[in-house]
Amino acid sequence: MSTPILELREYRPTESTETHDFHQVVIGLSGHMSMALEGNATHYGRVGARNGVVIPAGVRHDYRGDGPNRQVVLDVPPRLAVTTGSQRAFAHEAFFALDANLLALARRVSARGNGERPPGADDPVVREWLGALTARLAPTRPAQRRVRLDLARIDARLRAALATPPDTTTLAREAGMSVRHFHDAFVAITGETAHRHLMRLRLARAAMLLSASDATLADIALDVGFNDQSALTHAFRQHYGQTPAAWRRERHACGTPG
Template sequence: MPSTIRQLPLASATHHHTHDFHQIVITMSGSSEFEIEGLGGRVNAFSGCIVPANHEHFYSGNGDNRQLILDLPEDAPALTGENRELVALFDAPRFFGLDNPLRHYLAFMESELAQGFDTSTTSFQQDRLAATLLGSLKARLGTATQSSQQRLDLARINRFIRQHLAEDLRVADLARLACLSEAHFSDCFRAQTGLSPWQYVKRQRLNAARQMVLQSRLPLTDIAIQTGFANQSALSHAFRRSYGLSPRKLRQGYVSSVTPSPSKHPVGSLAG
């Protein structure tokens, strides 16, 4: 199945979904908000994100915005055959900025799209455009192919995550602590913990949110903000997926379980 390149604005309302194809989203003007499996934040003009297939993501646009979106099925020509090594870009979600050469290439892509061309299933012009962009991104971002791995200071990483839980945590922030590239850090992190960095951060967010739900009376909106979720809806969705019930139901069940049983003595009576 060929790739598809399209341009559109994102609505200001937050939406979320998953899909069975990979995706590149680049903000061409304005800004947008993206959260992919618990990581993300604001994406400004000439920045973008990599959304691997089957990764839930929340997104919205800020004001007047325009997005360039590449939908890339796993069997697309841009990711198979002589381009098969490019699929490594989608091993993990990540965010990136565009340098001047890539900005010029995007301007070329836009001019090609504006001219229009055969979009039938037998035409692979969009895949040719996509493959060039993916190859350029891969050269800049690298992939997790380092054979040697170093032990990471997880205690330090945990402290950093806890201190910045409400902020837009990215793999680059954690990699910087270890003085490694994002790709090498992700490789080491997965080897040491069995989780990708964004899965680990999401687990930390959920654990912190769960404790706050059970041990405080804070509104769920405040808990979502303090633990780094985009909004209460994102928090509730993550709870249902991980715990099988919403934060509200969890809190109600906990309160019920710790509420003392009524005294056997009538009100006002004195025991003993």
Template sequence: MHAADPNVDTRCYGAEPAGHAHDFHQVVLGGDGGTELEVDGHLHRVDAGAGLVIPAGTRRVQPLLGLAGERVSRPRHWLLATRFADDLAQRLHAASAADDARRFPVDRIDAWLRRHAGEAPSLQLMAARFGYGPRRFHDLFVDAFGEPPHRYLVRLRLDAALALLDDSTRSLGDIALDTGFADQSAFTRRFTQRFGLPPGHWRRAAGATMRR
């Protein structure tokens, strides 16, 4: 399990006059026998048919008594608790992932990328800018935009280059650098892959069309 997943332990409760507190959430499940727990002044029974959730920060958890029951092996208790914890962790992670997807700021990301497309920002930079790890950002981006961040960025840069081709005073080399390509050769290759013509041919064809 991941570090943030539930930690599993088995223990036997007896009377504990002083009580205790934890800075983490607890799920207490009865296995063998039963006990009564006083939690912040409220009495709760835990046995094979009833469990208890104790939130982090609860000021006082005090076992008042332990009731003996059939002796069941500690390994079996541990196995059952581990299965429960694994299932809980998967459900918590699935809920967290769904929340991430709902909160993914598509409009803000798109606007930011359009402003910075010419700088060719890295995946790490984009993820950090919006508060995600690189892998999670990549997965959410693909779900939202239908393609990986790098491919979407290339498309934005080619769209910008297409508009700049209308200015006949701009060289292809300058346009390539202004839109984030390493050089004119890389720009020409990407442009041709997308539009079917090299940028110089596209510019001439567009000019001829305008003169008609």
């Protein structure tokens, strides 16, 4: 690869694996994708609308789209990273939270779409991206590598107690972090806050129970941590685009699980 590529992509909901000879940065615009990075240690995360992931050349990564998603992807030849002084941004694999500058750049690419001619190595747009990435990633990389969240453990803790989950202060203390550091680290590897992540887990459990059981909506609401059936219905409609009752009828009519 001799020239950079900056474009919009959607990742399919199938498990894929890649290792390539160029650096890559993926920044979320909408939806989510899951990714496992196998650098010095395998770690997992999700790319959403508030975060991104940097994948240095030679790092294997397993990924899949989690439903409809839209990502800004920048592929960077290692030689270009050296000549622009941005190689520090690609020193290690990492998930990271977006700052205002990177978010604005991602929105500009989204507005442009994929119709324009791909940028070249001397394109000011590419150099602007590399400068913004270096400013965002290089200063924070040591802290990110010293302490990483165990997302699988946190997920297990939350799933085991959806009705009465541990609060953010407890999760931060168990991770050995301040609440602020925990919040920043959580957004960096999931693309969402811990509260929004918990809400998504609650709604996923509710969808499973609606499809696999005959429990009342009121009982399901309490089981997954909502105060009442009305609160569940409101959140479920916002997330899935239909009421819990409609979801249940549709899946029972098809005879398929949720």
